[in-house]
Amino acid sequence: MDKTVESFRITLEGEINQWNGFARALRKLDREAFDELMDMCRSYASESSCATNPIAFEPMVMSILLFQQKRIMQMERELETIKPEIVKPQESHEASVPFEPKHESSVQVVPNGGEQKRLF
Numbered sequence: 001m002d003k004t005v006e007s008f009r010i011t012l013e014g015e016i017n018q019w020n021g022f023a024r025a026l027r028k029l030d031r032e033a034f035d036e037l038m039d040m041c042r043s044y045a046s047e048s049s050c051a052t053n054p055i056a057f058e059p060m061v062m063s064i065l066l067f068q069q070k071r072i073m074q075m076e077r078e079l080e081t082i083k084p085e086i087v088k089p090q091e092s093h094e095a096s097v098p099f100e101p102k103h104e105s106s107v108q109v110v111p112n113g114g115e116q117k118r119l120f
Contacts, residue, residue: 009045044059
């Protein structure tokens with residue numbers, strides 16, 4: 001008889017449990033980030049089970065990458081909606097005024113009480 005393969009969810013939880021020592025050693029903020037990554041893996045458990053891959057870690061990494069890519073795309077869309085219009089330089093008042101560098105003193109007082117001339 002063929003050996004039955006346990007469900008991916010059970011395999012996934014086993015893999016996550018193998019990382020418990022690593023997770024416990026993390027600082028609080030890192031642990032929270034790690035837990036969030038593991039939740040990302042859990043959210044794609046059904047899709048990962050279709051990968052028919054005996055190594056559970058690979059679908060876990062793909063789940064994390066997919067979830068993070070979705071976040072990046074969402075943030076890019078939000079950024080596009082809040083990004084101010086780009087003002088063309090010829091329409092800007094600042095662009096019509098030529099650049100004038102601030103004139104600083106050519107002598108600088110140094111801590112030992114002396115003076116030092118600037119070369120530029």
